[in-house]
Amino acid sequence: MLAANLLQAAQGEELAKNGKFFDEQLDQSDAKARIVQKYFFAWANVIMPTAKAMGNKIGYFDLYAGPGRYKDGAKSTPLLILERAIETPAMASMLVTMFNDANEDHSSSLQAEIDKLPGIKKLKHKPQVLCDEVGADAEKYFAETKIIPAFTFVDPFGYKGLSLKIVNGVTKDWGCDCVFFFNYNRINAGLNNDLVRKHMDALFGTERVEDLRKKLKGKSPEEREALILEEISQAIKAMGGKFVLPFRFKRGARTSHSLIFVSKNFKGYEIMKHIMANESSTEDQNVASFTYSPADASTPLLFSLAQPFDKLLAELPKVFKGETLTMREIYEQHSVDTPYIDKNYKEALRQLEVAGKITADPPAAERPKRAGLSTFANHVRVTFK
Structure with a gap:
């Protein structure tokens, strides 16, 4: 061709x-x-x-x-x-x-x-x-x-x-x-x-x-x-x-x-x-x-003090305040031009749910658990307060 x-x-x-x-x-x-x-x-x-x-x-x-x-x-x-x-x-x-x-x-x-x-x-x-x-x-x-x-x-x-x-x-x-x-x-x-x-x-x-x-x-x-x-x-x-x-x-x-x-x-x-x-x-x-x-890999403690996951936790309730979306929709809308992948969003939403900053449907008690923690599947609907 x-x-x-x-x-x-x-x-x-x-x-x-x-x-x-x-x-x-x-x-x-x-x-x-x-x-x-x-x-x-x-x-x-x-x-x-x-x-x-x-x-x-x-x-x-x-x-x-x-x-x-x-x-x-x-x-x-x-x-x-x-x-x-x-x-x-x-x-x-x-x-x-x-x-x-x-x-x-x-x-x-x-x-x-x-x-x-x-x-x-x-x-x-x-x-x-x-x-x-x-x-x-x-x-x-x-x-x-x-x-x-x-x-x-x-x-x-x-x-x-x-x-x-x-x-x-x-x-x-x-x-x-x-x-x-x-x-x-x-x-x-x-x-x-x-x-x-x-x-x-x-x-x-x-x-x-x-x-x-x-x-x-x-x-x-x-x-x-x-x-x-x-x-x-x-x-x-x-x-x-x-x-x-x-x-x-x-x-x-x-x-x-x-x-x-x-x-x-x-x-x-x-x-x-x-x-x-x-x-x-x-x-x-x-x-x-x-x-x-290779230098960063050999000195991981010196890699970063940016605390990027904490930033994600703080951003999501502000960006999506008052909205209801699925986990997948949140990930697709927010992740572009960021370092975050889907597992970061699932963990952030799980922590935000525990903190009472969001509600999820189905709630944690009704979702499967892994290692004692509720999972956060793509279809779970999230409402930001």
């Missing part, structure tokens, strides 16, 4: 030039790969029943796929995706894959690794490996072409080739979600570099990035990071990406990069939120940090 000459990949960053990026799979790369793979298979299970009636195809597209293996022998995401598909007959009959890398050595290596996979011919649709750059042609193609339900991974080494138009193009059609690599260190440095102005314009939008530069003046490193992530998220939402979810990777105390998930469907947002919560290094009051940091 995707023509080889319509996709580009602009790699040209230092790591790509000297080949060190694929020397070994660092723990952060491993976490990134797990997030992508877990989401793809969860997404596929949800999408496949409907996709069968829409042409019997689902897609996995990787615009910066790499050579297939790290130099230490570890398989990268494309091979792991294909192996799982080979083992799953329903997916093997539906999956359309496209892997692109502008580095000819990488694309050749990936093709060779794919060809060696046991059972590769079980796939109805032969994996497509391209060697092109990502730029205006790709933007035009995805903007103008209706694509099959697909999950797209955009993982450039820096910022070249990453644009709002690419993200919007690969998420515009039904069932299409995307996760992209946001190299915070390079983008933070590039915002005030005139030599890469066009790349920053493509990533944030011309007016938004000019406004961002003004906002960043005099800000601390922590404030800069928050502002930059907020602006990229709002820029994506302005183009139609209803649900945006960043997951940060830290080296020491500083964020090095993020994975940013984009979807137009709450179900996809919910699935990814659970995956990212489980991949977080730390929790505070059972609320995930949505950050992977």
